[in-house]
Amino acid sequence: MAAREPSRYLARALPRTSVPSIRPQGFLSRRNVSDEAPARRLSDHLTELESASSLSTTVPESAAASFDPLARAAARKNQLPRGRYQFRSPKYNRGPLHPHQPPPPSHPSSRLFVPGPFSAPRAEQTFDSTVSPDIMTLCYVHTPPGFKPPPKSARLREWDDSSPYHKNRVLRGPRGGDVLRLLRKPIKFNNIPEIERITIHSYVKNAAAERNSSWLHVAGIAVQAISNVRVETFKSKSNVAPWGIAAGRDSVAVKAELYGENMHHFFGKLVDVVLPRIKDWEGVKGSSGDSSGNITFGLIPENVALFPELEINYDMYPPKMIPGCHITLHTTAKTDKDARLLLSAMGIPFYGKIVN
Amino acid sequence: MSMHTSLRRTAATITNSTTTILPTRLPTQSSSTTFICSQCRHATLLRRPKRPYTFTQLITLSDGSTFTHRTTSPAPIYRSTRDTRNSLLWNPSSSKLMNVEEDEAGRLAAFRARFGRSYDASAPVADEETAKDPAAAKKAEADAKAQAKEDQEEEDNLLDLISAFGQNEAPPPPEKKPFKPSGKK
Incomplete structure (x- = not known):
């Protein structure tokens, strides 16, 4: 604010002519001898200037003909040395108070940077062009102007103050169970349910049985092949005596989390190529789902072997070690009903009793 | 603290x-x-994320439509023989994909006419019965007429119901009359 206002030194610093004078110029008819002086001096300066301009200089023909930067670059044998300053992200994160901070993972110089997306997956294009307008139309609920929805009671109930111990107690859960379901808002243009991520999880029960880790390696590579994503391994949380699995000791499961481009490619491949080839497959069970918009189904090892990535070099995988897997489709829908609407529009069939 | x-x-x-x-x-x-x-x-070490190498693959579906995707499979083209275009689960109304029984001699139809249930024996049953004896044919004809009459009546009732929908408030007595025969049925 202070900078905007004219400084009190400004008037003094500026030359006299550029400061607006208090007296109006129009009424000034008096002439002074000193008025003539600047004009004469200006003409003197003009004569002192060089008449030749750099704009009028001509380039010799030979120089213009030889100027070809592309050919020069192509003819160069060795690469030019790189720029002198290149930022390298620190290898370690040393905490928030350290002066040398790594750049955010979205920055190309970050060590965690993942470039992409490089393609527009078909499933995503289908969703954008066809499925999302359909879902928005299907879920449209018309309310006349001036309509006010009836007020709902609070989901967390107050305690009746029958006991003095009710004071400052946390609110009671909803009636009929302690689970607070997700709130489903009316579906508008900005919250159309879409596929958020896909999780491929495989529990290998033989991982600890024969004291060799090959089962887990094969499972990890198979899941990586079908998903384009490096897998994570997990240790068992519980003892399973018949399989010789001890909690916290044995790595028994692999999981791949798919987001964005990988997810859409996997989804398209799954729906268009793999699921139709499964023998006597009825679809995903209608009661599947965690009632907050995530649908899970399983594939047995024979079905996993139908993926084109495993088929192309089927001999690489020991046939008995090809894993089955659970595939969870996480959607941004708040209820299973919306999630099923989305997934069936995207091409996943459901069968049996539909439980919402 | x-x-x-x-x-x-x-x-x-x-x-x-x-x-x-x-x-x-x-x-x-x-x-x-x-x-x-x-x-x-x-x-903490900032590990560089490991990403498997991916190729672009062209998938050709069984009806000839194609699309590309990124995959770890090095084959440039994948031709599918079984996919959403020719599986019954995704095309439930396609008669080509349904395994329709071939019944050229009409033996299956005859069996169904004799022992089948009502939904099995719809059109061909009447034909065969009429071919057997004229009495049954007459009876069937009468039945069909009665059925048609009933249908017509019901349709009239429905039409009356529709036309009388908004006019109940203003002139109730004349509009009510067509409803009476519906009760007799």
Whole structure:
């Protein structure tokens, strides 16, 4: 604010002519001898200037003909040395108070940077062009102007103050169970349910049985092949005596989390190529789902072997070690009903009793 | 208090954080939650993410439509023989994909006419019965007529119902009359 206002030194610093004078110029008819002086001096300066301009200089023909930067670059044998300053992200994160901070993972110089997306997956294009307008139309609920929805009671109930111990107690859960379901808002243009991520999880029960880790390696590579994503391994949380699995000791499961481009490619491949080839497959069970918009189904090892990535070099995988897997489709829908609407529009069939 | 909070950083419930040096990131949690993040002093390695090499593959579906995707499979083209275009689950109304029985001699139809249930024996049954004896044919004809009459009546009733919908308030007695025969049925 202070900078905007004219400084009190400004008037003094500026030359006299550029400061607006208090007296109006129009009424000034008096002439002074000193008025003539600047004009004469200006003409003197003009004569002192060089008449030749750099704009009028001509380039010799030979120089213009030889100027070809592309050919020069192509003819160069060795690469030019790189720029002198290149930022390298620190290898370690040393905490928030350290002066040398790594750049955010979205920055190309970050060590965690993942470039992409490089393609527009078909499933995503289908969703954008066809499925999302359909879902928005299907879920449209018309309310006349001036309509006010009836007020709902609070989901967390107050305690009746029958006991003095009710004071400052946390609110009671909803009636009929302690689970607070997700709130489903009316579906508008900005919250159309879409596929958020896909999780491929495989529990290998033989991982600890024969004291060799090959089962887990094969499972990890198979899941990586079908998903384009490096897998994570997990240790068992519980003892399973018949399989010789001890909690916290044995790595028994692999999981791949798919987001964005990988997810859409996997989804398209799954729906268009793999699921139709499964023998006597009825679809995903209608009661599947965690009632907050995530649908899970399983594939047995024979079905996993139908993926084109495993088929192309089927001999690489020991046939008995090809894993089955659970595939969870996480959607941004708040209820299973919306999630099923989305997934069936995207091409996943459901069968049996539909439980919402 | 200050020593306590510097050791275990309670992110949200600090109200009197006067002496502790907290990171610049302010707690965004709601005030009811409390989580304790034990401070880790060691440096954590920033691992470069590992990504399998992917190829672009052209998938040709059984009806000839194609699309590309990124995959770990090195084959440039994948031709599918069985996909959503020719599987019955995705094309439930396609007669080509349904395994329709071939019944050229009409033996299956004859069996169904004799022992089948009502939904099995719809059109061909009547034909065969009429071919057998004229009495049955007459009866069937009469039945069909009665059925048609009934249908017509019902349709009239429905039409009356539709036309009388909005006019119930103003002139009730003349509009009510067509409803009476519906009760007789």
